[in-house]
Amino acid sequence: MPRPSEFDLIRDYFTRGFPQADDVLLGIGDDCSLVNPPLDMELAQSIDTQVAGVHFPANAPAHLIAARALRCAVSDLAAIGAVPQGFHLALTLPESDPSFLAEFARGLRQTAHELEMPLLGGDTTRGSVLTVTVAVQGWLPQGLGLRRTGAVAGQDIWLSGKIGAAALILDEVLKTPDRDDAATAPYYHPQVHVSFGHVLLSLATSAIDISDGLLQDARHIARASGVNLEFDANAIPTSVPREHPQWTQCLTGGDDYQLLFTAPKDAEDRILACAQTINLDHCTRVGKVIAATESDSGNITVIANGTPLNFDREGYEHF
Amino acid sequence: MPRPSEFDLIRDYFTRGFPQADDVLLGIGDDCSLVNPPLDMELAQSIDTQVAGVHFPANAPAHLIAARALRCAVSDLAAIGAVPQGFHLALTLPESDPSFLAEFARGLRQTAHELEMPLLGGDTTRGSVLTVTVAVQGWLPQGLGLRRTGAVAGQDIWLSGKIGAAALILDEVLKTPDRDDAATAPYYHPQVHVSFGHVLLSLATSAIDISDGLLQDARHIARASGVNLEFDANAIPTSVPREHPQWTQCLTGGDDYQLLFTAPKDAEDRILACAQTINLDHCTRVGKVIAATESDSGNITVIANGTPLNFDREGYEHF
Numbered sequence: 001m002p003r004p005s006e007f008d009l010i011r012d013y014f015t016r017g018f019p020q021a022d023d024v025l026l027g028i029g030d031d032c033s034l035v036n037p038p039l040d041m042e043l044a045q046s047i048d049t050q051v052a053g054v055h056f057p058a059n060a061p062a063h064l065i066a067a068r069a070l071r072c073a074v075s076d077l078a079a080i081g082a083v084p085q086g087f088h089l090a091l092t093l094p095e096s097d098p099s100f101l102a103e104f105a106r107g108l109r110q111t112a113h114e115l116e117m118p119l120l121g122g123d124t125t126r127g128s129v130l131t132v133t134v135a136v137q138g139w140l141p142q143g144l145g146l147r148r149t150g151a152v153a154g155q156d157i158w159l160s161g162k163i164g165a166a167a168l169i170l171d172e173v174l175k176t177p178d179r180d181d182a183a184t185a186p187y188y189h190p191q192v193h194v195s196f197g198h199v200l201l202s203l204a205t206s207a208i209d210i211s212d213g214l215l216q217d218a219r220h221i222a223r224a225s226g227v228n229l230e231f232d233a234n235a236i237p238t239s240v241p242r243e244h245p246q247w248t249q250c251l252t253g254g255d256d257y258q259l260l261f262t263a264p265k266d267a268e269d270r271i272l273a274c275a276q277t278i279n280l281d282h283c284t285r286v287g288k289v290i291a292a293t294e295s296d297s298g299n300i301t302v303i304a305n306g307t308p309l310n311f312d313r314e315g316y317e318h319f
Numbered sequence: 320m321p322r323p324s325e326f327d328l329i330r331d332y333f334t335r336g337f338p339q340a341d342d343v344l345l346g347i348g349d350d351c352s353l354v355n356p357p358l359d360m361e362l363a364q365s366i367d368t369q370v371a372g373v374h375f376p377a378n379a380p381a382h383l384i385a386a387r388a389l390r391c392a393v394s395d396l397a398a399i400g401a402v403p404q405g406f407h408l409a410l411t412l413p414e415s416d417p418s419f420l421a422e423f424a425r426g427l428r429q430t431a432h433e434l435e436m437p438l439l440g441g442d443t444t445r446g447s448v449l450t451v452t453v454a455v456q457g458w459l460p461q462g463l464g465l466r467r468t469g470a471v472a473g474q475d476i477w478l479s480g481k482i483g484a485a486a487l488i489l490d491e492v493l494k495t496p497d498r499d500d501a502a503t504a505p506y507y508h509p510q511v512h513v514s515f516g517h518v519l520l521s522l523a524t525s526a527i528d529i530s531d532g533l534l535q536d537a538r539h540i541a542r543a544s545g546v547n548l549e550f551d552a553n554a555i556p557t558s559v560p561r562e563h564p565q566w567t568q569c570l571t572g573g574d575d576y577q578l579l580f581t582a583p584k585d586a587e588d589r590i591l592a593c594a595q596t597i598n599l600d601h602c603t604r605v606g607k608v609i610a611a612t613e614s615d616s617g618n619i620t621v622i623a624n625g626t627p628l629n630f631d632r633e634g635y636e637h638f
Contacts (some may be wrong), residue, residue, distance in 0.1 A: 002397070022577075024360060025464075026464065026466065029467075029543070030399065030466050030467050030468075030543070030559075031365060031395040031396075031398035031399045031465075031526075031527060031528060032363040032364055032365045032395050032396060032399040032401065033363070033364050033365070034362065034363055034459065034464055035364070035444075036361055036362075037356035037360070037361075037362055038459075041351065041356070041359075042344060042353045042354065042355055042356075043354040043355075043356055043362070044352070045351055045352050045407060045439065045440060045453070046350060046351045046352070046407075046440060046442075047407040047408070047409045047440060047441060047442050047454055048409070048442050049411055049442050049444045050444075050451075050454070050495040051411055051444055051445070051446035052502075053447075054444065054445055054446055055444070068325065068538040076350040076351050077350075077351060079350035079351070080349065080350045080351040080353075082351065088364060088365075088454060089366070090366045090367070090368040090409070090452045090454075092368055092370055092450060095638060096638035120364065120510075121364060121365060121366060122366060123329060123366050123367050123368050124637070125368045125370055125373065125374070125452060125637065126373055126637055126638055127368075127370035127373055127448055128447075128448055129446055129447055129448045131368075131446060131448075131450055133366070133409045133413060133442075133452045135369070135409075135454040136367055140353065143353075145344075145345065145351070145353055146350075147345065147349050148348075148350070149349075153487040196547050200530075208350060209350060216390045224348070224349070224384040228441070229392075257530070274480075287479075292501055317557070318415075318443070318444065318445055319414060319415035319445055
C-alpha cells in the first residue's frame with residue numbers, strides 16, 4: 001500500500017470533528033479558507049510558533065503539544081479582548097507518521113472544542129524538527145481593543161489568577177513529558193482568559209498576556225505606554241509564598257498566560273464584580289502605574305516592604 | 320554589548336519600510352494586529368510553510384528565501400481571486416544573526432512592496448532549522464470566490480503563462496543558490512497572478528495555482544468537482560518543446576504558480592481580452608472537462624495526437 005500523501009493526511013486528520021461555525025464559508029481543502037466578517041468589528045490576529053526542544057519537550061505526547069500550541073496562541077486574543085473566531089495551522093514534521101498525526105489532531109480537536117474555534121485551513125510540511133505554527137483570529141468591537149499603549153500614571157496594575165505554576169512544573173514536565181494531570185495542566189493546558197479579556201474591554205486601559213514572565217511582559221506595557229510600573233511584592237498571587245526559594249521564578253518564569261492589565265482606580269469594584277461573575281479564581285491589584293519622563297520610561301520595580309528588589313533576569317530570552 | 324533581544328530584532332528589521340495601508344489599525348508590536356474589514360467582502364486566507372533544505376536550498380540568500388516564501392503564499396490568494404490585504408510572518412531561525420535578518424527583511428520588504436501587502440504581525444523563534452511560515456489574507460466579493468469545485472463537463476481548461484521554467488532551473492538553483500537573474504526568477508520570484516485571478520472571478524468556474532505540478536494540481540480540481548480533465552499535450556505552453564527530454568518535467572514539476580482554471584466555452588473571447596488587457600504573456604486553452612461517474616472521477620489524461628500519455632509521477636510529493 002502506498003504511503004499516504006499529504007492530501008490524504010490532511011483530509012483524514014484535520015477535516016473531521018472540529019467545531020463548526022456559521023461564519024466559515026469555506027474550510028480546509030481549497031486554495032484559501034473563506035470567512036464572513038461580522039458588521040462593525042475589527043479583525044484581531046496573532047501568529048505563534050512552537051519548536052520541539054525549544055518551546056516544548058521534543059518527546060512530549062502529540063496531543064499535549066497540540067493543546068498547548070493552540071492555547072498559547074489564543075492567549076493573544078484574550079490579551080486584546082477579542083472573541084476568538086478560528087485558526088490556521090502550519091505543521092512541520094519529520095515524516096508522515098499516522099499515529100503521531102492522529103494523536104496531534106485529537107489534542108487539537110479537543111482544545112478547539114474547548115475554545116470553540118474552528119480549524120479554517122493549514123499546511124503540512126516535511127522538516128527535520130517538529131514545528132507548530134498557529135495563526136489565530138477573532139473579532140473586536142471597533143476601537144475598543146486593549147492595546148499596550150493605554151496605561152496612565154496613577155492607574156492600578158491588575159493580574160488575573162496566580163503566576164508561577166507553569167514555570168515551577170517545567171522541570172517535572174521535562175522529566176516526565178507524558179504526565180497529563182492537574183500539576184502539569186498549567187504548562188500543557190494553560191487557562192486562556194478569553195471571557196475575562198472581553199469584559200475588560202470597557203474597564204482596562206492596557207493589557208498583555210504573560211507568556212515570557214511577569215517582569216519582562218510588564219516592561220512591554222511600560223515602554224509602549226511611556227510609564228513606569230511599580231509592583232507590590234506582597235500583593236502578587238504566586239504559586240509559592242514570598243519566602244520560598246522559587247518565589248523569584250514565579251515572577252520571571254513564563255508560560256502562565258495570565259492577563260496583566262491596567263485600569264483607573266475607580267474601576268476596582270467593577271473589575272472585581274466581573275471577575276466574580278465569570279468565576280475567576282483570583283483577580284488582584286498588584287501595583288500602580290508611575291509617571292515617567294520620556295527618556296526614562298519602561299522601568300519595572302518590585303517593592304517589598306518599602307525596598308526595591310533586584311532580579312538577575314526578567315523573563316524568558318528567545319535568543 | 321548584549322546580544323539583541325527578540326523584541327529588538329523585530330523592531331529593527333520588521334517594522335520599518337513595509338507598505339502601509341489604511342485598513343491596518345494596529346501592526347507589529349502588540350498582542351494582536353488589528354484590521355478593519357471592508358463592507359460586504361469575504362476574508363480569504365492561506366498559510367504556507369517553507370523549510371530550509373526541503374522547499375528551498377538551505378544556503379540560499381536570505382533575501383531570496385523571503386521573496387519566494389511571500390510570493391508562493393500569495394499565489395493562493397490569486398487562485399481564489401482575492402485582492403491581497405496583508406500577511407503575518409512566523410520565522411524560525413537557529414540564531415539571531417543580524418546580517419541574515421537584515422537581508423531577509425530587505426527581501427521581504429521589497430516583495431511586500433511589489434505585491435502591495437503590509438506586514439501585519441509576526442513571531443520570531445529559535446529553532447535549528449530555518450523555517451518560514453507566511454499567513455496571507457485578502458478580500459473577495461461575496462460568493463464569487465474561485466473554488467475548486469465548480470468545473471462542469473463540457474467546459475474548457477485554461478492555463479496562464481508557460482509551465483516548466485521553475486522546475487527546469489531547480490538543478491541550477493541548487494548548484495548556485497545565490498544566482499538571482501532572469502533564469503532563476505521563476506524559482507525565486509514566481510509571477511503571482513493576483514490581477515488575473517481577480518478578473519477571472521466573473522469568468523472562471525474553478526481555479527487552482529500550480530504549486531506541485533500541473534497534473535497533480537489538476538487532480539485537485541477534478542476530484543473536488545467530480546469530473547475528469549483531459550489535456551491536449553500539444554496545446555500546453557511549456558518551457559521546452561514537446562520532443563525535448565525534459566518536457567515531462569514541465570507537466571509534473573512544481574513551483575510555477577501559474578493559474579489553471581475552467582470556464583464555459585462562451586467565455587473564451589472575454590478571457591483572452593482580459594489576459595491581453597493585463598499583459599499576460601500567455602493564456603491558453605489546454606483541454607476540456609469530461610463528465611465522470613461518482614466512483615470514477617478525478618482522472619487526469621494528457622492526449623498527444625489521439626493517444627493518452629503515461630507519467631511515472633504527477634507532481635511534488637510532500638512526504
